[in-house]
Amino acid sequence: MIKSKLQDVSVRAMSVGSFMVIAIPALVILICTGFLDSNNFTQPKLVDSLIYVAILGVVGTGVTIIVFNRLIQITSPVFSTSVTYLAPVVGILWGVLDGEKFGVFHLGATVVILFGVYGVNSNRRNKKGNPPT
Structure with missing residues (x-):
């Protein structure tokens, strides 16, 4: 699909679109579990863990998806x-x-x-x- 239909779309736009689609169910799950309602954010280990997960998500997954989508655009699937x-x-x-x-x-x-x-x-x-x- 990326090679045949989305060749002219920016890889950043494709990546942002992918994350926006998954963000909706992720937020619903986060709200339904009560994670945001808890007072756990005062615990330093939890805050540190969330920072590391955010870094992993942005740097690891985000950059990887951008590079992978670009790789598909410039090479064969x-x-x-x-x-x-x-x-x-x-x-x-x-x-x-x-x-x-x-x-x-x-x-x-x-x-x-x-x-x-x-x-x-x-x-x-x-x-x-x-x-x-």
């Missing part, structure tokens, strides 16, 4: 989906660099994720009549 294969690897590397443990269970979960991504992409190619690679 097939090439840009290869990023999906690299995401778990990059996540693992960041975790290991941060001192997190990576065991056999994590390796197995990574393999399951990569096979799932491969399965989804190979089904798309087969439905279009292209032979799987």
Whole structure:
């Protein structure tokens, strides 16, 4: 869709639009859980955690979506989906660099994720009549 129908739309506009659509249900969930009604905002650990989640959302997710949408616009969708294969690897590397443990269970979960991504992409190619690679 991005490559064929949204080629002339700014990647920032697409990203902002995506976040605006998800913001509505997110706010409803936030209000319904009573999170905003609590007096927990006086606790320093909660405030620090919320700041870090906001940074992760803006920098991590926001910038990634902008870069991914631009990648789709300037390349082919097939090439840009290869990023999906690299995401778990990059996540693992960041975790290991941060001192997190990576065991056999994590390796197995990574393999399951990569096979799932491969399965989804190979089904798309087969439905279009292209032979799987």
